[in-house]
Amino acid sequence: MIQDISPSIFYNEFKDKEPSKNSRIFCFHKRKILLGQTDRGERLLPTFAVMPKDIIKSNYHYLFCVDETEYFLYLNEETIDLPSFQYESVQILRENIGKELQFVGITAYHLYQWYENNHFCGRCANELSFDSKERMLYCDKCGNMIYPKIAPAIIVGVTNGNKILMTKYAGRAYKKYALIAGFSEIGETLEDTVRREVMEEAGVKVKNITYYKSQPWGFDSNLLVGYYAELDGPDEITMDTEELSYAGWLTKDDVDIVCDGVSLTNEMMYQFFQRNTD
Numbered sequence: 599m600i601q602d603i604s605p606s607i608f609y610n611e612f613k614d615k616e617p618s619k620n621s622r623i624f625c626f627h628k629r630k631i632l633l634g635q636t637d638r639g640e641r642l643l644p645t646f647a648v649m650p651k652d653i654i655k656s657n658y659h660y661l662f663c664v665d666e667t668e669y670f671l672y673l674n675e676e677t678i679d680l681p682s683f684q685y686e687s688v689q690i691l692r693e694n695i696g697k698e699l700q701f702v703g704i705t706a707y708h709l710y711q712w713y714e715n716n717h718f719c720g721r722c723a724n725e726l727s728f729d730s731k732e733r734m735l736y737c738d739k740c741g742n743m744i745y746p747k748i749a750p751a752i753i754v755g756v757t758n759g760n761k762i763l764m765t766k767y768a769g770r771a772y773k774k775y776a777l778i779a780g781f782s783e784i785g786e787t788l789e790d791t792v793r794r795e796v797m798e799e800a801g802v803k804v805k806n807i808t809y810y811k812s813q814p815w816g817f818d819s820n821l822l823v824g825y826y827a828e829l830d831g832p833d834e835i836t837m838d839t840e841e842l843s844y845a846g847w848l849t850k851d852d853v854d855i856v857c858d859g860v861s862l863t864n865e866m867m868y869q870f871f872q873r874n875t876d
Contacts, residue, residue, distance in 0.1 A: 600701050649678070755824075780794075824863075
């Protein structure tokens with residue numbers, strides 16, 4: 599999946615420091631990311647050495663490092679004009695542009711959204727400040743502290759013998775097959791979320807809920823938690839047409855799922871069909 603960058607090691611400890619000439623810089627503008635391209639077609643981030651010299655250093659914020667490579671975020675509403683670099687949709691991070699760049703890109707975008715959505719205190723409306731000891735924004739007027747948003751959500755592969763419940767979203771740009779998914783609500787365990795979401799979206803009950811794997815998903819500030827569960831009772835589907843455009847029981851002969859190495863949903867579908875290959 600997108601976070602599997604071994605043998606490289608991801609270090610997300612906060613540091614209060616300035617970029618060096620070889621530091622990689624993330625420049626986002628809304629849902630776009632600034633990327634360059636080598637003669638061989640490889641995507642790359644700008645380094646601090648090529649960034650405009652008139653940018654004040656307080657606009658650079660340390661994010662994390664992978665092995666010895668440090669990554670920083672440029673925070674400013676203005677776009678950056680650099681030769682041989684251009685802004686592209688962040689959806690490019692789902693394409694085959696290199697595992698490390700995919701992972702650090704989606705993680706940086708997660709933090710970019712958090713910074714962009716938290717300029718002012720939600721308690722007293724005072725402008726927030728950057729903390730120098732941890733990744734946190736604080737209000738020096740009322741003392742409010744704001745940490746990065748992480749929203750837990752479940753993905754569940756509901757199985758019925760050699761069939762799995764597959765869906766397609768309604769009203770979204772993403773048109774590929776998916777699994778039942780949804781956010782955990784206040785007061786719920788993740789297993790309760792599985793039961794509720796399956797009932798709400800497909801109208802069926804489940805049993806034997808089994809944890810599979812988790813995944814950070816920075817596009818939507820999520821921590822995705824994957825489960826498999828077995829159908830418990832009748833298999834007639836009552837689809838939530840506001841959430842879904844399709845829901846059905848499919849076998850490996852009904853759909854061709856290729857492992858993309860990116861998303862938890864894709865891996866769970868692929869693994870189920872691999873286990874149910876004749």
